Structures are given as C-alpha cells and as structure tokens.
Amino acid sequence: MCYFSSLFSSISPNNIEQVTSYLSPRVTEVDNAFLLQMFIETKIKKALHQMHPSKGPRPDGLSSGFFQRFWDVVKADVVLPCLEFLNHKGAIPLELNFTHIVLIPKCNEPRTMADLWPISLCNVIYRIIAKVIANKLKMVLQKVISQEQSAFLPNQLITNNFMIAYEILQYMRTRKVRKWGWQAVKLDMSKAFDLVEWPYLEQVMGAIGFAEELEHILNRYWWGRGEDEHKIHWMEWRKLATSKKARGLGFRAMREFNLSMLGKQGWRLLTCPDSLATRLMKAKYFPCCRRLIGDGRSTEIWNDLWLPGNEQFYVQSPRLEGCTLRFEDNCLWHFTKHGSYTVRSGYHRAINMARNHVRPSASSTIFGGNRLWSLDIPEKVRLFIWSAYKNVIPTKDNLHKKRAEVDLECSMCGMEKESVFHSLMSCSLARTVWLGCPLNLHVSKLQVDDFATFFDNTACILGKEQFELFYLLGATVMQKATKTRWHPPDLGFIKLNVDGATSVQSAAFGMGALARNDSGEVLATMACKGQGAAEPEVVEACSLQSSLHWAQSLAFGRIIVESDCATIVSAITSETFNMNSSLGLILLDCKALLASFKSCRLQHVRRTANAVAHELARRALTTEANEFWVDDIPFPIEHIVTGDQSLI
Incomplete structure (x- = not known):
C-alpha cells in the first residue's frame, strides 16, 4: 500500500508555466471543431468491435466478445451511458468504475512491488469510453507529439527508436577520430505514465491548443466518481512449411519470416521519408519495390523499376506526356492489391524466391x-x-x-x-x-x-x-x-498388461503379464502355467491375481493394469461388488491387491491392444516351468513389443 500511495501522490507542482511558456499552439480551430463534435452511436459500436473479444476477465464477468456477439440486445444499455458521459457531462457510475488489479511478475522471484506489473482489468463500458476518446484524438496526435516518440501512435513503430538508438551507439563505437565530446545517456523512468501530474498535463494541452471542453471530457474520464527421444519424421520440414494451398500446413519458415519482418522496416523507410528513423538510416536492399509514377519528376525511366505486369519491372518506355496529376512519385508494393507492404505478402514472396517457386496453376490446385x-x-x-x-x-x-x-x-x-x-x-x-x-x-x-x-x-x-x-x-x-493399439501409461506410471489362455486338451491354462514404463520399455515379463480345466472368466481372474502378486513382489508403486476381459474389469470396478459369484473370493483378493499399491487403476482394453500379454499366456501353455524375465522378453514376441513402441 505504501508503494502505491507514494506512486499516486501528487507533489503539487507550481512552476508548470516555466515549461508551457516555451510551447506554441499546434491544434488549430478546425481541429478543435472536429474534436468537439457530438459523439454518435456508430462511434460506440466501432470502438467496441476494435477490442479483443476475450482478453482478461472483467469485474462484471462479461467480456468484450459478449457485447460484440449480442450487440442488438445490449445496444441500448451500452450506448446510453456512454453518450450520457461523452456528450452531456455525465459521470461514470461507481459500479462501472470498479477495476480488478492483477500483479504480473517481471522476474522469476519478485521481492518488491517494483518487480511487478500492475494490470488493470476494467469494465467493458469504461473501456469503450476510453477507446472512443482515443480514436478521436488519433486524428491530431501527429501534430502534438514529437518525432522522437514512436510508440503507441498510428503509423508509427515502437521499433523505430530501437533502430535509432542502435545506429547512434554503433556510430559512436566505430568512430575513429574526434571521439572526445561524445556521450550517451540512458534514461529510464519507472511508471512514467502513472507519475504524470494531471495539472501539468492539463496546462500542456492548453498551451498547444486543445479546447478547454475537450480537457473537461478527459478530466471526467480519468477522475470520474468513486475510488532427447527418437521420433519418426513423417515429412520433411520444407514441405510442412509450404502454404495450405500448396498442400502444406502453413508453418512459418523462420528465415523467410525474418526477412519479411525486415522488409516491413524497409517499407516504412521508403514510404515515410520524413520520419526520424528514415532520415537516420537509408535502405540498401529492396528488390521487390517498383516506382509509382506521379508526375515522373523523381523517377529515372531508364534506370528505376516502375513498369507493372512482370517481375523484372525494367522497361524501355517513353515518358508520359500531358500528365495532369500533381503528386510526387512514390513506391508501391507489387504483391498486394492495395500497394502497401504487409508481412504476409513479404513472407510469401521470400518463400517463392528462396525455392524458385512458380505460383501453382488452377489444374495443380484441385486438391480437396x-x-x-x-x-x-x-x-x-x-x-x-x-x-x-x-x-x-x-x-x-x-x-x-x-x-x-x-x-x-x-x-x-x-x-x-x-x-x-x-x-x-x-x-x-x-x-x-x-x-x-x-x-x-x-x-x-x-x-x-x-x-x-x-x-x-x-x-x-x-x-x-x-x-x-x-x-x-x-x-x-x-x-x-x-483404440485397438497399445498406449503408454502416464508419466511416472507402469502399465501392467495381463491375459489368460486355456487349453482343453491339456487341462491347463496359461497366465501372461508384461510391465512397461511410459516410454514403452519392457521392465519385466511373466509366463506361468496353472493346472486344471476352468472357465475363461476364472482363468482371466486367476491371471489378474497372479500378475498383481508378481507386480507387488517387484515393488511397483504406481501402476495401470489392463485386461481384455470386460467381465472381470467391470466386476472389480463396479460399486456393487457381488461376493456371491463363483469368482467372488478371487476378485475380492484382486481388489485388495489393487488397493495395496501407491496408485493403481484397472481398465479394459481390446485384444489387439493386449497382444503381448496374450502371446505370453499362450507361451505358458507350452512350457513346463514358470518363466520370469527382468528387462528382457522372449524372442518370439519381441516383434510385437517393437511394433507397440513404434506407435508411441
């Protein structure tokens, strides 16, 4: 509380005039007339639909997407309070001015409040009012904000300042003569926006020409009422990174995507020749730009790239005669319909250039x-x-x-x-x-x-x-x-597959079990024979019982047991356990054994997902002695285990 109290406490400045006396008006009467026009319903709707539909929960539990989706229903309840505030000097109701503040760590182990970002989750109507005002102010921001400010402004990139700072420091570092007298100062203001004094902001806005009524609107807005594993590579990355139209998945090729982002910087240098970044830097590589012919005064017809219709842009053509257009020659981007550069078009162009790719014809894109x-x-x-x-x-x-x-x-x-x-x-x-x-x-x-x-x-x-x-x-x-295939257990678990097999001729039955970890690696196997003719359900129950005793002897802690006998699995997992059945005692013992493990789950699988245990049970019928393996498996069924592992 002390941190925020000091942060939002005023120092009551009394020498603001010393700053504002050096400012000259930049906002004209025409600008003020536009800014003071009455707000209308269409501006409210436009501001709402400019918001992200689902960013952050609001105090009232309603997201921007809710208002966008049901605009016809909630329109009257939204427009009325917004226009009342904006046009009739109303006040924001307390319940709409209520805000959730979420603290997001800046580092792994925050120790002070300065290590946290306070993010305000405001109500949608509150944000609509702010958005409407901001949209109107955008029209004059270029006049009142200095060229050194490039963040959060329309048609400006925050990265411009990064580029300028880097180029200046690089120049100072590589300068070989007369380095004396050069100095770089890094200034970092913590909570710069929150520390701005409202009286200072109010007087600065007045000095540069904003109308007093607009200041009142802003004032009421801010100060309203209230307070390492091997995988199968099924397809090479180059094919996956092709577009969906070219039968790929549209993943980004990193090199070409980086080039397209660099192209955006280059495009701004070409189209904003008066910006600070452009005056500091000059572009070197722009192979996909051609000149947009106006009066032709700054274009060299024989040397510049200007002719549309092909990808070379070189042409021998006479100068346009009798042109009445009076605007300077400029650059346009050939690969978009509107002529402006986009990262998307730059990326696709870079991909095509890198692969010497020809745009597919209609006959080659019938792909469903x-x-x-x-x-x-x-x-x-x-x-x-x-x-x-x-x-x-x-x-x-x-x-x-x-x-x-x-x-x-x-x-x-x-x-x-x-x-x-x-x-x-x-x-x-x-x-x-x-x-x-x-x-x-x-x-x-x-x-x-x-x-x-x-x-x-x-x-x-x-x-x-x-x-x-x-x-x-x-x-x-x-x-x-x-669903017919074996799947590995959850991380940290061991999967125990069990099965039984009968033989009428030998009056015996076989019991097989296999334990594998979450990587599909075999930990242990078991193949045991039981004497006597028994019903299939009895054989399955005995196999489960013996397998659980065996797993207990191996000190397994967390296991998942799978059997392809739905009757046994259902009988054990059912809440109404029937002790009076012929399997009652065996199943009761199985239930107690399952409870003895640290964590255990019994589930039913299809025979094809239990193939290894089935083969072990059949093997047990052909052997005289019980067989146990640790970290190994009998050779005849090794191919089944390998097949299961290949599917992981």
Whole structure:
C-alpha cells in the first residue's frame, strides 16, 4: 500500500508555466471543431468491435466478445451511458468504475512491488469510453507529439527508436577520430505514465491548443466518481512449411519470416521519408519495390523499376506526356492489391524466391484440401484428414517403410496389409461404416486404391454438408482403429498388461503379464502355467491375481493394469461388488491387491491392444516351468513389443 500511495501522490507542482511558456499552439480551430463534435452511436459500436473479444476477465464477468456477439440486445444499455458521459457531462457510475488489479511478475522471484506489473482489468463500458476518446484524438496526435516518440501512435513503430538508438551507439563505437565530446545517456523512468501530474498535463494541452471542453471530457474520464527421444519424421520440414494451398500446413519458415519482418522496416523507410528513423538510416536492399509514377519528376525511366505486369519491372518506355496529376512519385508494393507492404505478402514472396517457386496453376490446385481449411469441422479432424492425404499416418505399412519391425496385418480385420486406404476405406469395419452412413458409399465398387486420388475425386463431387460428413466419418473410422493399439501409461506410471489362455486338451491354462514404463520399455515379463480345466472368466481372474502378486513382489508403486476381459474389469470396478459369484473370493483378493499399491487403476482394453500379454499366456501353455524375465522378453514376441513402441 505504501508503494502505491507514494506512486499516486501528487507533489503539487507550481512552476508548470516555466515549461508551457516555451510551447506554441499546434491544434488549430478546425481541429478543435472536429474534436468537439457530438459523439454518435456508430462511434460506440466501432470502438467496441476494435477490442479483443476475450482478453482478461472483467469485474462484471462479461467480456468484450459478449457485447460484440449480442450487440442488438445490449445496444441500448451500452450506448446510453456512454453518450450520457461523452456528450452531456455525465459521470461514470461507481459500479462501472470498479477495476480488478492483477500483479504480473517481471522476474522469476519478485521481492518488491517494483518487480511487478500492475494490470488493470476494467469494465467493458469504461473501456469503450476510453477507446472512443482515443480514436478521436488519433486524428491530431501527429501534430502534438514529437518525432522522437514512436510508440503507441498510428503509423508509427515502437521499433523505430530501437533502430535509432542502435545506429547512434554503433556510430559512436566505430568512430575513429574526434571521439572526445561524445556521450550517451540512458534514461529510464519507472511508471512514467502513472507519475504524470494531471495539472501539468492539463496546462500542456492548453498551451498547444486543445479546447478547454475537450480537457473537461478527459478530466471526467480519468477522475470520474468513486475510488532427447527418437521420433519418426513423417515429412520433411520444407514441405510442412509450404502454404495450405500448396498442400502444406502453413508453418512459418523462420528465415523467410525474418526477412519479411525486415522488409516491413524497409517499407516504412521508403514510404515515410520524413520520419526520424528514415532520415537516420537509408535502405540498401529492396528488390521487390517498383516506382509509382506521379508526375515522373523523381523517377529515372531508364534506370528505376516502375513498369507493372512482370517481375523484372525494367522497361524501355517513353515518358508520359500531358500528365495532369500533381503528386510526387512514390513506391508501391507489387504483391498486394492495395500497394502497401504487409508481412504476409513479404513472407510469401521470400518463400517463392528462396525455392524458385512458380505460383501453382488452377489444374495443380484441385486438391480437396483447398476446401478442407474452410469447412466447419474440428481442427484435429482437419489435421488428421490432411495427414491421411499426405500418407503420413503411422499405419503398419508406413511403419514398415520406416524400417520398424511390425507385422503388416490390419489391426482390425487381420486380412490385408494395413495402409491408409485400407484402414479408412476397404477394411471390413470401414466398409460397414461407409455403407451404413447417409452417403451410402459402396467401397467395393471404387476404381481406386489410393486415398489421395479418392479424396480429390470426392472433393469435386460432394456438397459442403456431405463433404463435412465425409471428413468426420473418416476420422471416426481411424479413431476406432487407434483404440485397438497399445498406449503408454502416464508419466511416472507402469502399465501392467495381463491375459489368460486355456487349453482343453491339456487341462491347463496359461497366465501372461508384461510391465512397461511410459516410454514403452519392457521392465519385466511373466509366463506361468496353472493346472486344471476352468472357465475363461476364472482363468482371466486367476491371471489378474497372479500378475498383481508378481507386480507387488517387484515393488511397483504406481501402476495401470489392463485386461481384455470386460467381465472381470467391470466386476472389480463396479460399486456393487457381488461376493456371491463363483469368482467372488478371487476378485475380492484382486481388489485388495489393487488397493495395496501407491496408485493403481484397472481398465479394459481390446485384444489387439493386449497382444503381448496374450502371446505370453499362450507361451505358458507350452512350457513346463514358470518363466520370469527382468528387462528382457522372449524372442518370439519381441516383434510385437517393437511394433507397440513404434506407435508411441
């Protein structure tokens, strides 16, 4: 409190006239007439829609986006208090002048209040009033603020001052003669805006010509009422960084993006020749600018780049005769319709120059993805369909191409090689989905076996709603396939997969278990045989019981247990546990064992996600003695573990 009390306490200056006596009026009577015009409803709406819709919660809980979205409903309640204050010398109600102050650290370990940024979260109506006043003042700011000030002004860049300071210091550092008499002083004002005295600001505004009534509006506004892991690189970065129209994802190429930002600085040097930064610096490299011909006086027709229509801009052409235009020649940017430089256009130009890229023709951009980015579907579905089109989904076929040791059979049907087209279109599960959906698609009648070709063809045929349904169903089919695969546990957990197998001929059953960490690395495996003929549920329960005892002996703390027997998992996790069933005692012991771990969760998975434990249980049927491995696994099932790891 002491910090803020001293910060906002006035020192009651009494010598302001010594400063204002050196100021001359800059705001004309015409300017004041404009500034004192009555505020209207359209200015209120414009100010509201200039605000970010969801920045920071306000004291009333309503964001700018709420008022923007429901403007027709809240218009009267917003416009009335704003115009009452702005036009009729009203006061801001206390409840609207209430503000939340949030302290944001400037450093990792703030120790004093000076190490914190106080950010005020004001009500929307309060901010609208401020925005309306600021919008009107923008029209005269260039007249009343010195050229050394470049921050927070229209058509000015805060980076101009950085450039000027750097160039001056660089000049002083590299100067070889007559260095004496040169000195640089760094002045840093803490809380500079908050320390400005209101009487000082009021008199300065009067000295430079602002009307007294405008000062009253500002006064009422400010002082209103109240107080290291290996990954599979499915596609090279160069292709990902191409535009979406060129079948990429539109990631930024850092070098070209940096060049486009530098181009923005160069563009300001060309178009603002009277600014302080331009007078200090001169541009060296601007290969994409051409001259905009006015009266032609400052353009050398034979040497300057000025002719539109091609990318060379060089031409031999006679001077325009009889031109009645009377404005100076200037520069325009050839790669935007409005002729002004933008970082976006500069970036795309830099990309094309770096890759010697020719703009794709209409025939080469039929790609259905051009529609993909404009459809009303979830972003994750959009990215998935793009991945399928580019054939960079980790199907078994693609994993095999990346030299992963995996079997190629489809995880869902086990009949064909698991490719992108098979998983999404020709698998028995996928065919059932496509046939039963509103599209009534008979995959067996298709004449293509490549997903990208099929995708482009359907993009030209289907309507918008059908195309959206097509995307969503495709993602659903693949999600179904993904659920059949093994997934690593959460960080710090161990996943224990268990399964049982029976043999009617030998009157025995096998129990298999495998423990893996969050990286998919095998910690231990178990393959044990049990004697006697038993029902499948009993075998699964015994396998779970033995596996939990085994995990307990290995001192595992936090585990996730997976079984493909839904009956056993449901019986143990159910709130109404049935002790009277034939499995009651075994399941009760399993429940107690699960509770003995520091953290434990039992969940059901499909057989295909439990393949290793299943193979261990089958192996146990063929062995005479129980087998246990630590940090190792039997060779015959090593390829299944490798396949699971490759999917992480």
